[in-house]
Amino acid sequence: MMEKQAVSWVVERHEEIEALINRYPERRSAVLPLLHLAQEARGYLATEDVEAVAELVGMTPSEVTGIVSFYSLLHRQPRGRYTLTLCQNLPCVLAGAEALAQHLRQRLGIAPGETTPDGLLTLEETHECLAACDGAPVVQVNLEYATHMTPEKVDRLLEALRAASQEAAAPDGEEDDAGGL
């Protein structure tokens, strides 16, 4: 086949990629770090990212797809700048996570799995324990925990996130496209 147009992160982060691959005795062991790198670059994993990672580690796109779909922290769809993951496992539910879920859906006007139209927030609910039950109910904001949540605390969190994103966008006045939408 004619050489395909390389995906931009493959070119831009070439050295990092090589270093990651060289960390392991077998190329394919680098598949997860590379997927995280690709996701960091685009915000999610597009089909061409899956193909690029497959090519880098000598796997087929199907094999990489299997891996991506196994991990809930790897995303195949564009995401908001922030992903709010609300724990719905038993300890959190006992501490009021169900009411919290109701509140969040109403506030954001979206269902779990969806992203707000402004591309800021993606809502997720997980039935797997987030392993922070001592802080139940728990909301995870990207990779950070917000514990002992109440509807009021959720509202404040949302405000803070909106403000933070406006600040980030302000200095050069560019459109915020971090969400990839």
Added chain:
Amino acid sequence: MSGERVSLTIDGRAVQVPPGTLVLDAARQAGVEIPVFCSHDQLDPVAVCRICLVEVEGSRKLVPACSERVREGMVVRTDTPQVAEARKSVLEFLLINHPLDCPVCDKGGECDLQDLTYQYGPALSRLADAKMRKPKAVDLGPFIVLDEERCILCRRCTRFDHQVAQERTLVVGQRAHEALITTAEGVPYASVFSGNTIELCPVGALTSKFYRFRARPWDLVRVDEICHGCPVGCHIQLHFRANVEGARLERVVSRPFEPIDDGWLCDRGRFNYGFVQSPERIAQPLVRPLGAPRGTLVPTSWEEAFRRVVGRLQEVLATQGPQGVGFIGGGRLTNEEAYLLQRLARQVVGTENVDHRVAGEAAASLDVAPGRITDLDRAAVILVVGAHPGQSAPVVDLRIRRAAARQGALLLTLGPVDPELRVPHQFLPAAPGHLADRLEALAQSLAGGGEGVPPRVAQELHEREGLLVALWDGREAAAGRALAAFLQTWQAQGREARLLVVGDQANSRGAEAAGLRPDLLPGYRLAADPEARRQAGLAPEPAAPGLSTQAMLEHAVAGRLGFLYLVGANLVETFPDRALATAALESEAFVVVQDLFLTETARLADVVLPAAPFTARAGHLTNLEGRVQATGPRSTDPAAGLPVEAWTDGQIFEHLGEALQGRPLVAGAGELATALAAAGLGSGTFAGALPVALLHEASDGSPTPSGSGEGLVAAPLPTIHGGGGTSRFDRAYGERRPLAAVVYLNPEDAQRWGVVPGDRVGLEAGDGVVEAEVQVTRRVMAGVLGVPRGVPGLAWNRLTGAGRVRVRGRLLEEVG
């Protein structure tokens, strides 16, 4: 090693097995049955389903019998309450989200889940909640529909795709109760071996698009058969469903035979069966009315058709003598039919003009280092010369993949186009007409010389101890001779060598052995040998030396051959020089075509005789390793509902013989069997092979484009789903595997001719312009144009006939 034995007891029965045996297999040997889902003889154990749990003394937990290896003194129990409870629990878990739609499931009646639940499972479910719903008809690939609800995640399908096919397209996606069988986005499961997963699936999750909802297993009549798709000769079983109109062929399944197929089939063999009952089959004899132009055919009776054939044959014999008559029979005939055809030609008509080579091949076997398919399993080196095993001998390709990927065999390919092999290999480009040069260099490199052989390859060839297996496509006589010399050099160095020739058609080798060549009598005896002729009841001297296919066509064009009889030979599509084939058919010669369909060739005939498909006949086929295998027995053409009056090819020959000489062609089945046995084609034996001395240039129908200058040399590529006959008249199959008119160019040439992938171009050869889409790939060597054979609308043999091919730019009107 071989004598070593491990002793153990299973349910109190003592068994001795070789070390490393799985408990499951030891139990089988002891006559103890252990249920399985994920385990399969041809796949590595994964132990994911847990239905095979057994008790092993000294082990705290139950262990899976399918992955546990035997140990000396091991005490295994499968008949305890714990084991029964474990089986019951596993089944209860598997059934939690199972839809229980057995009454509408294809697999019902032959489903492991159904059978084992009946035998070991709980009678009732304790599940109070609703079941999980999942998609029930996922389009997985051209032939397969996946029902996600029925899948029990045994991973047989994915393991087959990874371990056997080495393709890694089918995977398990998602996790836990959401896990499912899938592929990458936009990638269909289009392996040419995809159908095997349907049979592997222990439940009704993977179903055949052709067989879906068509029959219940207990209603099927099963007939053992040999696949007629290619010269591998896989063992198959035909499943018919009877109805008031007769039997309908509903599916083809495997009939595992380890020396050939290991239980695998390719999708051509498995799914290309609809032609048998195609409404496009020729329903009754056709004739060209006197004075009507070629292409005009009207139905007639068998009597009238035979009268015409015999009458015209006698006229030509009277005017031109036997040299004016020629018979060309494709390799779809059985050994018996091939024998009868050459007997009809030689004994009755008195002509030596017989040939089976309809696609420009030189040979279907070679008597140096005759090999067997299983030799590939222990090969240290595999050398593929000109052949594209994945396309023309697919199930053999599985063995090549395994040898290269799992047994470390060095895999070399030599030819103008690197075959798609799916496993690591080294490609040695060799231009059409020059394969011999490359092979000579390779032979010299064995002796330390050899220019143009990559040093790494030369070194590997020098160092590898053990068996070398070569696969050759039987084209280019010079290549055959050079390959023979190479193999002899290898052997002279004290190393083993084997050769497999991949014939062009299913029974090319049988036709060759039965004497369907101008220079050979049955049993590879020379047609010029007076003693052999005397024994065959022929005059010691042939009236004239026999003509090859090419020579017969040339003689027809020149007006020296007035009667041409073609059997299952669609020469317009298969002969490398389309112009010559067409000219011969349009000449003054009287052309008889015996076929199932009104092919491009049949259309131009004077008389068309409808032949019955393979399902209607019994006999033997000879596969590419020379194994003579029985097909049949059978007596009916399952043309359910079709108004078809077809005779088998053999019946037609016998009728003609009798009409011409007033007595039967052979005295009876006994005489026929004796004659075939004398020709080395006894049932269950291995046929002889072609003497290297008979590889003449003259018999080599693939013309080498002469002259240098601008232009590309066309290299024909076999295509598994293409073909001159059965596949192009199998509607359902053709729709599932649409064949695009695509040609392949090396990147350098693409640049030189200013084309990019996807362009539609005009390809200009001596004989007009052929349109096709361009694909660019390094698999094609520079200066070569790869042209697939058997693709409707792509007249490949206009490009291979003469001269070089020029790429006449992009067809811009196509762009908008």
